[in-house]
Amino acid sequence: MNHGLIAAMAQAGETADSLAGQVGVDPKTAQRWVNPGRVPRPRHRSQIATLLGRDVGDLWPDVLKRREPPWFRAWADIEREALSLRWFELAWAPGLLQTEAYARATLAGEALTQAEADDLVMARITRKAILHRDRPPLLVAVIDEMVLRRTAGGDRAMMRAQCEHLAQCASLPSVQVHVVPAEAGIYSGHGGPFTIAEMPDGARVAHVDGQAKAQIVESQEEIATLERRWARINGDALSRAQSLSLITEAAKTWT
Numbered sequence: 001m002n003h004g005l006i007a008a009m010a011q012a013g014e015t016a017d018s019l020a021g022q023v024g025v026d027p028k029t030a031q032r033w034v035n036p037g038r039v040p041r042p043r044h045r046s047q048i049a050t051l052l053g054r055d056v057g058d059l060w061p062d063v064l065k066r067r068e069p070p071w072f073r074a075w076a077d078i079e080r081e082a083l084s085l086r087w088f089e090l091a092w093a094p095g096l097l098q099t100e101a102y103a104r105a106t107l108a109g110e111a112l113t114q115a116e117a118d119d120l121v122m123a124r125i126t127r128k129a130i131l132h133r134d135r136p137p138l139l140v141a142v143i144d145e146m147v148l149r150r151t152a153g154g155d156r157a158m159m160r161a162q163c164e165h166l167a168q169c170a171s172l173p174s175v176q177v178h179v180v181p182a183e184a185g186i187y188s189g190h191g192g193p194f195t196i197a198e199m200p201d202g203a204r205v206a207h208v209d210g211q212a213k214a215q216i217v218e219s220q221e222e223i224a225t226l227e228r229r230w231a232r233i234n235g236d237a238l239s240r241a242q243s244l245s246l247i248t249e250a251a252k253t254w255t
Contacts (some may be wrong), residue, residue: 002034005059006054019070023047026201041077056096068123072192075216076123076208080130084138088233091150092139095124096131097169097177102162105152122177123159136174142237144189148250156254164254170244178237179246188232196226 009015020030023044031039033043035046040048049056068076077095079085084119087094092106103121111122130136148166151159170177179190195207206217217223238246 001058002038006034008054009058012052014052019048019051022051028198030135032081032200038080039077041074042163048105049192058245066129069120071213072123075214076127078197078199078205078207078216079127079137081199081223082137084198084202085140085195086230087139087195088189088191088230089141089147091144091147092144093147093166094139096128096139097141097166098124099158099162100125101155101158101167102165105155105158108152126197131169131172131175136172138174138176138178140178140234142178142180142233145179145181145246146207148247151254160251160254163247163254167251168245170240170247176240177247178234178240178241179243180233180237184236187236188229189236190205191229194229195232196223207235 009019014240016030016033017027019033020027021031023040025040025044033040037047045056047118049059051153052059067175081167085096087096092098095103098106101123102126104117107117131139148163166177170173176215181185181204193209197207201216204220204227206223208215208217208226217226237243
């Protein structure tokens with residue numbers, strides 16, 4: 001339990017319900033904030049800290065120790081709270097399904113120090129814990145077949161391990177992995193990767209990657225566009241069983 005938050009609420013005469021009303025979130029969302037690892041979104045953290053007369057670091061000290069880059073933290077918080085994640089990747093294995101070696105390979109060539117690269121890799125690996133908690137989110141990941149066919153620097157062992165890891169993840173009850181086969185040709189996924197999160201209050205939020213920066217999308221009109229695109233992409237993908245067979249076959253090609 002977040003005893004610091006509980007004590008601050010008691011001292012200020014506030015409850016989860018009263019904070020929810022003032023911050024503008026669902027009461028069930030606010031009630032989860034006292035649980036370990038449940039951290040409000042950045043804008044909500046600052047509002048709550050102000051209402052309780054405390055510093056954000058006093059209420060959520062782990063926030064100051066986080067390894068994710070600041071620009072990604074808002075989405076990492078959403079990812080932890082989400083009931084489901086619909087994720088499309090065109091060029092990479094989804095971050096939540098990457099091995100450490102693969103995650104490191106995706107950062108090759110970036111202008112990073114070794115320490116910065118280590119922090120980014122560990123942040124990505126740590127995020128995977130949500131798939132193994134008591135009530136994990138439903139993750140439906142759709143990837144392009146070429147994700148299974150490319151490696152970095154000729155490292156075949158790394159790619160074999162990544163494909164095998166994808167197959168292991170796909171066997172989890174809360175994870176589905178689908179592959180859009182190469183013969184699908186040009187399809188809606190060529191517009192780029194994105195993720196749609198369904199939140200406990202029924203809201204939907206999206207994360208859209210880009211070469212310069214990623215962005216969080218909350219406009220319902222834009223979310224509707226992404227959901228239509230998701231439906232088309234998913235329609236081009238193989239079934240869960242067919243996808244697992246293709247992933248397993250791809251792993252063998254990297255021997």
